Amino acid sequence: MPSLTYAVIAVALLGAACNRSRATSDDPYKVHLIPTSGAPLLPPPSAANSKLPPATYTVAQAARGKTVYESTCAHCHPAGQQSGASFATAWDQRPVFDLYSIVRNTMPQDKPGSLSDRQYIDVVAYMLQMNAMPASTVALRTDSAALKQMKISVGAAQ
Numbered sequence: 001m002p003s004l005t006y007a008v009i010a011v012a013l014l015g016a017a018c019n020r021s022r023a024t025s026d027d028p029y030k031v032h033l034i035p036t037s038g039a040p041l042l043p044p045p046s047a048a049n050s051k052l053p054p055a056t057y058t059v060a061q062a063a064r065g066k067t068v069y070e071s072t073c074a075h076c077h078p079a080g081q082q083s084g085a086s087f088a089t090a091w092d093q094r095p096v097f098d099l100y101s102i103v104r105n106t107m108p109q110d111k112p113g114s115l116s117d118r119q120y121i122d123v124v125a126y127m128l129q130m131n132a133m134p135a136s137t138v139a140l141r142t143d144s145a146a147l148k149q150m151k152i153s154v155g156a157a158q
């Protein structure tokens with residue numbers, strides 16, 4: 001699809017996001033991803049992202065993240081909502097920073113920012129594992145610059 005088409009879609013999606021009653025002035029992103037609608041409300045991922053290497057995380061991180069997810073996230077996010085096709089539609093080929101920053105700054109929705117940085121990065125690692133990204137010996141780190149240089153690549157062992 002030509003980039004102009006992407007721009008038009010992005011503007012349309014952002015417009016839709018602004019009309020949602022849930023959009024609030026303290027939203028650092030000025031956009032909301034609304035999974036229940038089935039459509040991601042972020043602009044489509046940039047084609048430049050495809051050059052980024054897939055994000056890495058360790059098995060130990062994902063195991064810690066699973067504990068966090070089950071105790072802190074799962075009661076609002078039913079099984080399957082953060083994995084499979086709906087997750088792929090929203091997140092595949094985006095820098096992992098996009099996911100980390102949304103989770104870090106807006107979740108858990110009833111108490112944003114209430115977890116430690118380590119818990120946040122661990123829970124993101126678990127979300128990568130849930131979406132069939134392979135574990136590695138290289139941990140995912142809470143380093144914004146590094147997180148912008150690796151992408152979510154759902155189900156990819158590349």
Ligand code: HEC
Pocket residue numbers: 022032033034035069072073074075076077081082087090099102103107108109110123
């Ligand atoms: C109190 C309920 C609640 C809790 C707890 C909660 N969430 Fe959410 N989450 C939501 C709602 C509601 C949305 C949709 C936000 C919107 O539309 O503005 C959302 C959106 C999201 C999104 C972006 C949309 C998507 O699904 O791709 C992610 C990612 C996410 N949550 C992850 C988490 C993680 C990880 C945790 C645990 C640390 C968590 N949430 C805890 C209610 C919750």
